[in-house]
Structure formats: structure tokens, C-alpha cells
Amino acid sequence: MKLIVGLGNIGDKYVFTRHNAGFMVLDMRAAQNGLNFKRESRLKGFTAKSGQDIMLAKPTVFMNLSGEAVRSLIDYYKIDIEDILIIHDDLSLDFGTIRFRADGSDGGHNGIKSVIKHLGTKNFARLKIGIGPQPSIPSETFVLQNFPKEQHNELKAVLKKSVEALEFYLANGMEQAQNKYN
Secondary structure, eight states: EEEEEEEESSSGGGTBBBBGHHHHHHHHHHHHHOOOOOOEGGTEEEEEEEEETTEEEEEEEEEEHHHHHHHHHHHTTOOOOEEEEEEEEEEEETTOOEEESSSOTTTTTTHHHHHHHTOOOOSSSSEEEEOOOOOOOOOOHHHTTTGGGGGGGHHHHHHHHHHHHHHHHHHOHHHHHHHHHO
């Protein structure tokens, strides 16, 4: 089974923030495929199954604790680390850019830092959604701001492109996804 985890913060006030780009991608994919998320409290997340081989998950813990939810899901469903993909926002990428990575550091992203800590490795697949460049305000402030109205149309296009990239990854694997989307 493939586990696709979108990172974000729970709660209505965070729904349209930059930090919730991972949630937004999974919400769009779920809507396009007629899937509904259900809360799995003991696993610290919302999940939606797409057939027998793909599970979408959104942690119900805050971003900085995302690794707890990822660890719970892979332990319960016995998913290999090679079969997970984490989708998250990335300040170092310009808004609208998406990029696959097979591994890497946390890049200052506290959600990824938590995932690395709880998995005990930095060798897991990621789909990064660019939200930069960051203006001269603290990154904690910037990522928790809503996308501005003037970016809403482009945001829809980015989310659509991200879902298409996710589908390509699921059909063709990381190497081909990196070649096509980087």
C-alpha cells in the first residue's frame, strides 16, 4: 500500500494558510476521486482509501508533531517507508513551483523535521509545493498567513498541477516523477 500524507495544521483558522498546501492537494485529489476522509483518532489522522493500494492521510496533530501521525499510520497499516510520500509547503521554492525529492534534510520545515525524527531516517519521498519567496517577516508568520486573494486563481492551478504530478508519481515512480517535475 502507498501512503500519501499531506502536511498541514488542523482547525478552521489554518484551512487556507500557506502551511496547509499539503492538505489542499489531498483535498483536491479526494474531491476529484469521490473520496471522503474519516477521522482515525487512534492514528492521529484523517484517512481516505483509494482502492486497496493507496491511502491518503492528513494528520490531526499540529505541523510540528506530524511525525507522530506518520509513525502511527505506517505502524498500524504496516507500510514500508519506501511506500510513503509526504506532500508539504516549501519556502525555498517560488510560489507555483513543485518538486519531487527522494530524500533530504528538513530544510527548516518543522513538520518534515518531526517526520525525520519519528521515522529515524531522512530517506523518504516528498512532493514540495513552493510558497516563496518570503518577504522580510519571520517564516513562522509567513507560513501561517492565508494565501492572498491575488494568488487564488494561480493556487487552484498549482493544486491541480500537484494532483496531476501525484498521479504521475503513483503510476511511474519517483525517478520518472523527478525527471518530469523538477
